Amino acid sequence: MFALENWYVAARTEEIDSQPLGRKLLNRDVVLFRSENGELHALGAMCAHRGADLSKGQVIGKSIQCPWHGWQYDGTGRCDAIPSIGKCGKIPNGARVPSYPVHESQGYVYIWMQPDTSPTWRPPEHDFFEARYHVKTPVRFQRGSFINTVEAASDDSHVYLTHAKTIGVGAPSALAPVVDVMTTDDGRAVEGKMIWPAERKRRFTGFNAWYQRHLLGLGEDSNTHDRTYRMELSGLVIHTYRKADGNEFIVYAATTPADETTNWFFTGTIDTNPNRSLIGNFLYWLNRDRAAKVFDEDEEMIASTLTHDLPGGHPRPISVNADSMGLAFRRMYGKQVEAEGGTPAWPVAAG
């Protein structure tokens, strides 16, 4: 069961232009569109008449028109025109579709999955989203449960094995502990960090040092670099690596469930150094296929877990320190589900 009174990333700003965008989100078929004055709306995509898919229709003025018999719905989900009844005919009561609150900010479109309500809070803004060096990877649709996908995005203990062929090469088998795991005051994010003892940090030399410095802007191997984690209720996971020059290298991933076994996955990397070198940009461009490969490796693992098709995932998960961020997210997300009167689908600990 998912938390509905919650913001999720629905799309990137540039995905919604004059054409409506159809997207399955948390088991609902949703259509996102901009009315002709540019206002953004999200409606349930199933037409109230005979169920055609509104995302296959077109925007007319402030409304979206169903492709089948032309019924039109405004941003509130109310049907405001039915061609077949003529000018004097009455639009039937109940001719409406759900309307989901949306919030557009910093290049992302967020959706509140409880329709026809008014959210009391907004997704937090982050300065780093405005950084000049921001590489967004293509939006992915991938297999895996929501919880496994979010947890994998926060977890470093799988990197040396799952990603042995890409980023995990030579990673240490024992990780520094995850410490200071805390829920933020508003209860909508958990934060933690991984601090490496100086003697276990691995500084690259020669070509590797040059490559890492220009690729990530880091002076040492990213696998043994100190980092902070932040996981938001929305499914957004942020890793921050502070660099010697005071700037930050950031990797983020937002997971939004399409249904119980598939997700939308929005990811990017950011360097807050506004003067990032040209050669660094070029190396990153050369490297972009490797990023896609890393996500393929994760997806292959997550989608092949034996719990993949179980609605509640693993019935008796057992955790160690390296899982603390994931566990903290489970608790936070589970609390929200309970606050809505539901039962969390994913157990926190072995029962």
Ligand code: FES
């Ligand atoms: S199904 Fe949409 S107008 Fe008929």
Ligand SMILES: [Fe+2]
């Ligand atoms: Fe991974």
